[in-house]
Amino acid sequence: MKYIIGIGGVTNGGKTTLTNRLIKALPNCCVVHQDDFFKPQDQIEVGEDGFRQWDVITALDMEAMMNTIKGWAENPVKFARSHGVSVSPVSEVSDPEKEMHILIVEGFLLYNYKPLLDVYDKCYYIAIPYEECKKRRSTRKYTVPDPPGLFDGHVWPMYLKHRAEMENSGLAIECLDGLKSKDEIYNQVFEDVQNTLLNRL
Numbered sequence: 001m002k003y004i005i006g007i008g009g010v011t012n013g014g015k016t017t018l019t020n021r022l023i024k025a026l027p028n029c030c031v032v033h034q035d036d037f038f039k040p041q042d043q044i045e046v047g048e049d050g051f052r053q054w055d056v057i058t059a060l061d062m063e064a065m066m067n068t069i070k071g072w073a074e075n076p077v078k079f080a081r082s083h084g085v086s087v088s089p090v091s092e093v094s095d096p097e098k099e100m101h102i103l104i105v106e107g108f109l110l111y112n113y114k115p116l117l118d119v120y121d122k123c124y125y126i127a128i129p130y131e132e133c134k135k136r137r138s139t140r141k142y143t144v145p146d147p148p149g150l151f152d153g154h155v156w157p158m159y160l161k162h163r164a165e166m167e168n169s170g171l172a173i174e175c176l177d178g179l180k181s182k183d184e185i186y187n188q189v190f191e192d193v194q195n196t197l198l199n200r201l
């Protein structure tokens with residue numbers, strides 16, 4: 001059985017922290033990070049706001065991301081092994097259909113790309129307020145450093161725009177409070193996923 005979990009949310013909300021804990025705890029679990037699909041810097045447009053448009057869907061090679069997810073769906077065991085994930089051994093008598101394989105798709109624009117909306121079995125979205133987000137963002141070191149004014153001039157406005165789009169998508173998304181402790185968020189999601197998977201077996 002295959003199960004795909006989306007972990008989306010605001011920049012610096014705790015998506016990667018949560019994802020990294022889940023992949024250690026869930027069986028046969030792989031991950032696709034949306035950040036791995038950013039186009040090269042010279043392909044990122046400069047918008048009317050004067051900033052490179054990193055926080056929009058066109059900054060990402062979403063076709064390549066979809067192909068990666070399809071690769072997992074076609075053969076999760078091969079995908080796991082090629083990504084260094086150890087897979088539970090399948091016994092001779094076990095039914096491969098009952099073998100659980102989980103993919104976590106993690107990123108900031110997971111629910112704003114129509115072809116992706118149909119792949120998720122469960123969707124989570126981590127949100128934090130403006131002040132906390134700005135504070136966390138200011139302490140992060142990025143490969144391409146944020147130019148002055150980027151957060152207020154581009155990042156936060158794009159977040160608000162994309163969040164409104166996501167909320168209008170009709171997708172069942174469970175919102176998580178990113179101000180809760182890392183343990184609280186992890187426990188909430190882990191228990192929810194465990195219960196869902198038990199009901200599917």
